[in-house]
Amino acid sequence: MCVTCEGKLNGQMKHDILSRFIELGEAGDDGGFGDDKSLRDVVLNFVIAGRDTTATTLSWFTHMAMSHPDVAEKLRRELCAFEAERAREEGVAVPCCGPDDDKAFAARVAQFAGLLTYDSLGKLVYLHACVTETLRLYPAVPQVSAHARTHDHRTPVRCNAMQCDADVAAG
Ligand code: HEM
Numbered sequence: 001m002c003v004t005c006e007g008k009l010n011g012q013m014k015h016d017i018l019s020r021f022i023e024l025g026e027a028g029d030d031g032g033f034g035d036d037k038s039l040r041d042v043v044l045n046f047v048i049a050g051r052d053t054t055a056t057t058l059s060w061f062t063h064m065a066m067s068h069p070d071v072a073e074k075l076r077r078e079l080c081a082f083e084a085e086r087a088r089e090e091g092v093a094v095p096c097c098g099p100d101d102d103k104a105f106a107a108r109v110a111q112f113a114g115l116l117t118y119d120s121l122g123k124l125v126y127l128h129a130c131v132t133e134t135l136r137l138y139p140a141v142p143q144v145s146a147h148a149r150t151h152d153h154r155t156p157v158r159c160n161a162m163q164c165d166a167d168v169a170a171g
Helices: 003-009 017-027 036-066 069-090 102-115 125-137
Strands: none
Touching: 017 036, 036 069, 036 125, 069 102, 069 125
16 A cells, blocks of 8 residues: 555544655645655655764764763753753653662653653753764764856855855756
């Protein structure tokens, strides 16, 4: 059964990334997401673009935090304050967990994840600074190079992983 039909048979559309592309395809202004092959390609693109970049950045982030205990402590304090504030807003208690209580720790992590929202993430400014600094020191994509096939147009482009100018093809 095709992905699109299965989504429809299961009733309501969900709002994960695949469902959003399916909806785009159905809306007509699809940009090419109307069939299973295009959906497969776009999902694969996201998986390939998102997996190693995120994994290496998180690995370097953890390495840097572990090798700078003062930074790790500041991160811990920011996260604890954030957790307490968000729990207060949601009217839930912050679960206690001792250092050897894996089950209680897992429950606390699960609750913490539930307290994260797009807007509330903006409050974690020190965490943001640490991730940004990790990307500066160890960019997962250190260079983005795009070259014009013909040199009749030159468009300077600012790249986001490492500041650079690149020539891109006209049109
Ligand atoms: C630390 C994590 C990441 C870094 C450093 C990173 C970096 C980049 C860079 C430098 C580009 C090229 C932008 C350009 O051409 O100017 C790019 C493109 C892209 N990234 Fe990421 N990325 C990350 C995570 C992700 C994740 C998690 C996803 C998807 C879930 C993703 C999906 C994409 C896609 C689809 C493109 C192509 C956009 C286009 O067609 O223009 N990336 N990324």
